[in-house]
Amino acid sequence: MRVRDGVPTSGGDAVVRTHGLTKRFRSGQVAVDGIDLEVPRGAVYGFLGPNGSGKTTTIRMLLGLVQPTSGEALVLGTPMPAGAVAVLPRVGALVEGPAFQPYLTGRKNLERLDAVDATADPRTSKARIGEALERVGLAAAAGKLYRQYSLGMKQRLGLAAALLRPRDLLVLDEPTNGLDPQGTREVRHLVRELADDGASVLVSSHLLAEIDQVCTHVGVMSRGKLLVQGERSAVIAGGRTASNRVTVTTLPDHVDRARAALARLAGTTTAVIAAPPGAGDDVGPLDVDGGVALTAALGSAVLADVAPALVLAGVPVLGIAVERPSLEDVFVELTGEGFDVAR
Incomplete structure (x- = not known):
């Protein structure tokens, strides 16, 4: 382009x-x-x-x-x-x-x-x-x-x-x-x-x-x-702030280690953004398998590096889900306005 x-x-x-x-x-x-x-x-x-x-x-x-x-x-x-x-x-x-x-x-x-x-x-x-x-x-x-x-x-x-x-x-x-x-x-x-x-x-x-x-x-x-x-x-x-978000599910006693690994991957200590009750700050809710979900904005980090980084940190990975930035995210970022996506 x-x-x-x-x-x-x-x-x-x-x-x-x-x-x-x-x-x-x-x-x-x-x-x-x-x-x-x-x-x-x-x-x-x-x-x-x-x-x-x-x-x-x-x-x-x-x-x-x-x-x-x-x-x-x-x-x-x-x-x-x-x-x-x-x-x-x-x-x-x-x-x-x-x-x-x-x-x-x-x-x-x-x-x-x-x-x-x-x-x-x-x-x-x-x-x-x-x-x-x-x-x-x-x-x-x-x-x-x-x-x-x-x-x-x-x-x-x-x-x-x-x-x-x-x-x-x-x-x-x-x-x-x-x-x-x-x-x-x-x-x-x-x-x-x-x-x-x-x-x-x-x-x-x-x-x-x-x-x-x-x-x-x-x-x-x-x-x-x-x-x-x-x-x-x-x-x-090319969006300036829109970035990939990844949700990782791990065991409750590995939450701190997973949070640290995701933060290092994203190059920030504030990468983890979901916050569930009873599992500490910035941690997702317990899922049906007894795991804990953490959601991080990865910035320019490569998605393919997420699983290896967690494994190297000794974090058991029960699941990974990726949410990519959307056209709506870029539109709101550029214009500062919401978009009528419903009608």
Whole structure:
């Protein structure tokens, strides 16, 4: 992962690349502050950030819906918004919320959209619309009026509109908004399918757990700035305070020796952080086998060294469990804010 202007980037061929992209509104508010975004070709790029961080404004600038104050944006290698006519037919997008004619059916709405696309083949319209409706689970409701759709169904129709033709790039802003857990899983599988089919996907979402399961790359926005971006694993590994945690279960009379061994391994005397009643400070509760669990943050220590270090210290090891740092840990570390992982 290389670094540009202090921000790690992914390098390589990119379907989206910006330099110094900035949006300042008339009120003086800076919604996007000089970001250098880079989405590699073939990536599923998770675009993360709290509400108001500038994600949607960035996406709107990439699609030519908002004029940037300064900076440049390349989408599929073409400057935007100047190249919108050439680029947008190759891009499928769902931004903020879908808007359709309320007194037309879902199918009729898609037919209207397809008819105004000068680059679409009218001879294949019916088949493509049927396939798009099937992929998002709306085939059975295609004849229902849009005004009768639930929020989740409206969101699904917006996804179908983005999938009317094969796309080189899919830009999805909060694609699971209004969907139930089953619908959310379906969108997750759909994103994977699109990537497997060769599309690059830029997806913005508040469902951090969902993003974490599908993304290959991530970018984290906060207060208009891009704090970090790159391959998911590299971003997590690059966290300043996030570290592997290991829980070791040993016999009660070996607690002090185990604590000392873990502290030496982590290079600190305060490595052990769990504290159960009746077993001394910084020691975990008794388990069903009569053992005691100790949990330590290992910092940069190598996980493979844990068991040998304990054995060399004469500590009987009844069990070892590892908890690796998560994308949520890194997000909270970078932004100082919690993330809505539940809805």
